[in-house]
Amino acid sequence: MKIKYFQDSDTLYIELRGAEIAETRDLDENTTVDVDHEGQICAITFEHASRRTDIPHFSFEQIAA
Incomplete structure (x- = not known):
């Protein structure tokens, strides 16, 4: 999984x-989803990410099983 934030265009790209x-595929005018040949989601792109997400407070936590 990779997460990239492009500050110059305020775009958040999440590669699953x-x-x-x-x-x-367009979900709305500012959100797209990339799918593979089987229709499985591979990535999501959010335009205007700073207004639509809480990107300044991003955190990652892995919980042990």
Whole structure:
């Protein structure tokens, strides 16, 4: 999983898994989803991310099983 924030364009890109992208689908005018050939979600892109997400307070926590 990779998360990239492009401050110059205020775009948040979340790659859930590395796979060949077959199609990009619009969820709304500022959100797209990349899917593979089986229709599984590979990545999500958020435009205007600082207004739509809490990106300045991003944290990651892995919980042991």
